[in-house]
Amino acid sequence: MRIGILTSGGDCPGLNAVIRGxxxxxxxxxxxxxxxxxxxxxxxxxxDIRPLERSDVRGIAKQGGTILGTSxxxxxxxxxxxxxxQETLDRLGIDAIIAIGGEGTLAAAKRLTDAGLxxxxxxxxxxxxxxxxxxxxxxxxxxxxxxxxxxxLRTTGDSHSRCMVAEVMGRHVGWIALHxxxxxxxxxxxxxxxxxxxxxxxxWVRSAADRGxxxxxxxxxGFTPDHxxxxxxxxxxxxxxxxxxxxxxxxxxxxxxxITGIETRATTLGHIxxxxxxxxxxxxxxxxxxxxxxxxxxxxxxxxxxxxxxxEIETVxxxxxxxxxxxxxxxxxxxxxxxxx
Ligand SMILES: Nc1ncnc2c1ncn2[C@@H]1O[C@H](COP(=O)(O)OP(=O)(O)OP(=O)(O)O)[C@@H](O)[C@H]1O
Ligand SMILES: O=P(O)(O)OC[C@H]1O[C@](O)(CO)[C@@H](O)[C@@H]1O
Ligand SMILES: [Mg+2]
Numbered sequence: 165m166r167i168g169i170l171t172s173g174g175d176c177p178g179l180n181a182v183i184r185g186x187x188x189x190x191x192x193x194x195x196x197x198x199x200x201x202x203x204x205x206x207x208x209x210x211x212d213i214r215p216l217e218r219s220d221v222r223g224i225a226k227q228g229g230t231i232l233g234t235s236x237x238x239x240x241x242x243x244x245x246x247x248x249x250q251e252t253l254d255r256l257g258i259d260a261i262i263a264i265g266g267e268g269t270l271a272a273a274k275r276l277t278d279a280g281l282x283x284x285x286x287x288x289x290x291x292x293x294x295x296x297x298x299x300x301x302x303x304x305x306x307x308x309x310x311x312x313x314x315x316x317l318r319t320t321g322d323s324h325s326r327c328m329v330a331e332v333m334g335r336h337v338g339w340i341a342l343h344x345x346x347x348x349x350x351x352x353x354x355x356x357x358x359x360x361x362x363x364x365x366x367x368w369v370r371s372a373a374d375r376g377x378x379x380x381x382x383x384x385x386g387f388t389p390d391h392x393x394x395x396x397x398x399x400x401x402x403x404x405x406x407x408x409x410x411x412x413x414x415x416x417x418x419x420x421x422x423i424t425g426i427e428t429r430a431t432t433l434g435h436i437x438x439x440x441x442x443x444x445x446x447x448x449x450x451x452x453x454x455x456x457x458x459x460x461x462x463x464x465x466x467x468x469x470x471x472x473x474x475x476e477i478e479t480v481x482x483x484x485x486x487x488x489x490x491x492x493x494x495x496x497x498x499x500x501x502x503x504x505x
Contacts, residue, residue: 165194165195165196165197165259165260165461165462166196166197166198166199166257166258166259167186167190167196167197167198167199167258167259167260167261167262167458167461168198168199168200168201168208168213168253168256168258168260168261168262169183169186169187169198169199169200169201169216169232169261169262169264170200170201170204170205170207170208170232170261170262170263170264170265171183171204171230171232171233171234171264171265171288172204172205172234172235172236172237172263172264172265172268172269172272173204173234173236173265173266173268173269173288173289174234174266174289174290174438175228175229175230175234175438176288176289176290176300176301176302176438177228177290177301177302177305177306177438177439177440177441177442177443177446178288178301178302178305178442178446178447178449178450179229179230179232179234179264179288179302179450180221180224180225180227180228180229180230180231181224181225181226181301181442181446181447181450181451181454182264182286182288182301182450182451182453182454182457183200183216183221183224183230183231183232183264183454184221184224184225184451184454185225185450185451185452185453185454185455185457185458186198186262186454186455186457186458187216187217187218187220187221187454187458188218188221188455189454189455189458189459190458190461191217191218192218193458194458194459194461194462196458196461196462198216198217199213199214199215199216199256199258200213200214200215200216200220200231200232201213201232201261202214202232202233203232203233203234203235203237204232204233204234204235204236204237204265204269205235205237205238205239205244205269205272206235206237207232207233208239208244208249208252208261209237209239209242209243209244209248209249209252210243211252211255211256213256213258214232225442225447225450225451226441226442226447227441228439228440228441228442229439235403236268236402236403236404237403238272238403238404239272239276240272240275246275246276246279246280246281247279249276249281250280250281253281259282260282260283260284260461260466261273261281261282261283261284262283262284262285262286262457262458262461263283263284263285263286264285264286264288264457265285265286265287265288266287266288266289266291266294267289267293267294267486267489268404269285270285270287270469270482270485270486271482271486273285273482274467274482274483274486277466277467277482278467281466282464282466283466283467284457284460284461284465284466284467284468284469284470285457285468285469285470285482285485286453286454286457286469286470287300287453287469287470287471287485288300288301288302289302289303290302290303290305290306290333290340290437290438291303291333291334291335291336291337291339291340292337292339292340292490293334293335293336293337293339293489293490293491294485294489294490295485295487295488295489295490296469296471296480296484296485296487296488297471297472297473297480297485298471298472298473298474299449299472301442301446301447301449301450301453302438302442302446303339303340303446304442304443304445304446304449305437305440305441305442305443305446306332306333306340306344306437306438307340307343307344307347308443309433309436309437309440310330310332310340310344310348310433310437311343311344311347311348313330313431313433313436314330314344314345314347314348314350314380314382315348317330317380317431318348318349318378318380321378321379321380321429322377322378324378324427325373325378325426325427326378326426326427326428326429327369327373327378327379327380327381327417327420327421327424327426327427327428327429328378328379328380328381328428328429328430328431329381329382329383329413329416329417329420329428329429329430329431330344330350330380330381330382330383330413330430330431330433331383331384331385331410331411331412331413331414331430331431331432331433331434332344332382332383332384332385332433332437333384333385333433333434333437333438334355334356334384334385334386335356335385335386335395335409336356336386336489336491337355337356337357337384337386337489337490337491337492338353338354338355338356338357338358338384338386338387338491338492338497339490339492340384340437341353341354341355341382341383341384341387342355342492342496342497342500344382345380345382345500346500346503348380348382349380349503350380350381350382350504351368351369351371351372351377351379351380351381351504351505352365352368352369352379352380352381352382352504352505353381353382353383353497353500353501353504354381354382354383354384354387354389354416355384355386355387355492355497356384356386356387356388356395356491357491357492357497358492358497359388359389359390360387360389360390361389361390361391362389362391362416362419362420362423363423365381365389365416365420366420366423366424367505368381368504368505369381369420369424369426369428370424370426371505372505373424373426379426381416381420383412383413383416385409385410385411385412386409387412389416394407395407395409395412396409396410396411396412396415397409397410397411398410398411399411410432410434411432413430413431413432414430414432416430417429417430449472452477453470453472453477456470456477456479457470460479465479467481467482467483468480468481468482469482469485471485
């Protein structure tokens, strides 16, 4: 069987480990051949492929980014759509697709599978917001990077007796903020799931400062203060027409300074959280998911994706996988909030 692999949506540390896992298991055990689609669905629609043999994936498990490139191209637009894509696959002699991506990529994969294409999925997102899998690779790496950055912000904050605001990714959910904030001992963690007033934030900041600590406030990019209706956006729309987030930390800093009188600085970590080498945990998880993706192609489990449940890799239908976002539950927020202030 000849399989095309694609990576789509935002990149994520561990994508290359998935590709390597699938190619090694597929070529060694499952008698499969592989090609790579360049730049996500763009490569599928354009029939733009590259070789993906065993020698092409040598040593890439530790490499950040994706050797295939990625995009936010919609496979239903332009020359896309299921019939044309099937014609392209037939022309290229490709029997099936492994789509590695987040909820958007998998939603597109579901629509194409419903129209008869042979696709299996591998979930990816640094945000960790897919409910059907316990953890997504990339999340652990993002949390490590954010935690290290916060440790550094704390020492400079301590030296200057300043309040430091650290903004992390997390469009709809606050998992990166919650985990990195807990690990770094943040005095407030602000997440999309919990609207919070500026007075409350100021109270936590003051309380930490009163104890002689330099306050650390962690904010997820998708956080909405209780005086606002939507998450802060100042960078226009992405390729799919959604507001690009980022910048809430810089908005909060002067407000905190004004209410508390404590000098406040903001740092936006941004794409640093998605770059560079994956942690060992993410490499192992991604490799196992890639190997399992090769297996479910062999089984012809079209319309299903691989997922981590506990410590085992299982499979889930796209429908179930796309049903629900995994938000931070109230008890996890309350647990972290006991340490605020
Ligand atoms: N419901 C949908 N139907 C068809 N195409 C979709 C759908 N949702 C998203 N897409 C397409 O899939 C692309 C990838 O989705 P998206 O940009 O949300 O990335 P993702 O895979 O969810 O990863 P990320 O975690 O970075 O958001 C989108 O840019 C869009 O073109
Ligand atoms: O890289 P882009 O297209 O700016 O996307 C950023 C978005 O992607 C994510 O990193 C998820 O992949 C979100 O946390 C963030 O909102
Ligand atoms: Mg998405």
